[in-house]
Amino acid sequence: MSKLDLMTDEDLVVSYANGDNTAFDVLLNRHKNSVHSYIYFIVRNKELTEDLFQETFIKVITTIKQGRYTDNGKFKAWIMRIAHNLIIDNFRQERNENMISNDEVEVDLFNNIKLCEHTIEEELVKQQVLKDIRRLVKSLPENQREVLEMRYYQDLSFKEIADMTGVSINTALGRMRYAIMNMRRLAAENHMELSLA
Numbered sequence: 001m002s003k004l005d006l007m008t009d010e011d012l013v014v015s016y017a018n019g020d021n022t023a024f025d026v027l028l029n030r031h032k033n034s035v036h037s038y039i040y041f042i043v044r045n046k047e048l049t050e051d052l053f054q055e056t057f058i059k060v061i062t063t064i065k066q067g068r069y070t071d072n073g074k075f076k077a078w079i080m081r082i083a084h085n086l087i088i089d090n091f092r093q094e095r096n097e098n099m100i101s102n103d104e105v106e107v108d109l110f111n112n113i114k115l116c117e118h119t120i121e122e123e124l125v126k127q128q129v130l131k132d133i134r135r136l137v138k139s140l141p142e143n144q145r146e147v148l149e150m151r152y153y154q155d156l157s158f159k160e161i162a163d164m165t166g167v168s169i170n171t172a173l174g175r176m177r178y179a180i181m182n183m184r185r186l187a188a189e190n191h192m193e194l195s196l197a
Helices: 009-017 023-042 046-064 075-094 120-139 144-151 158-165 169-189
Strands: none
Touching: 009 023, 009 075, 009 158, 023 046, 023 144, 046 075, 046 120, 046 144, 075 158, 120 144, 120 158, 144 158, 144 169, 158 169
């Protein structure tokens, strides 16, 4: 293990800004897997993931080299925020989703699935429910979908979600609440049964 490997992210940024290119290699190796996984999880396209991944680190390099990086002890959250913004920019170019009206029903759709052995019939029902849930998630407005995916599929805390999306914890919680309500409403409108009970 080299001296650089023992340095904090912030110290590595300073070293890189001062001309030590190997410091950036350490930063890249330290964070590339989580950044890559995050991008792929959202966009579900290998080619697009590679493009956005490279674009993220080009932006990181440019910002540091121009002396515009602010040391706040949250380097990883900062990189994730850059990746997140690039993903959002890409989604905005591809589509313009309409908001779905909300109602006041609040149900946690994801905690109804029993984790146990199933008969073939139960397994088929479970697969259909999961397929329906994926369809509902895709139909959500962008900001609600991303919070829901980060919470349930990436297991991030609301504080982490707030940091990465640049909103308050209350806003993140609100988006999650509306996401669940929208899914519940859509399920009712489409006569989808989302319970395995």
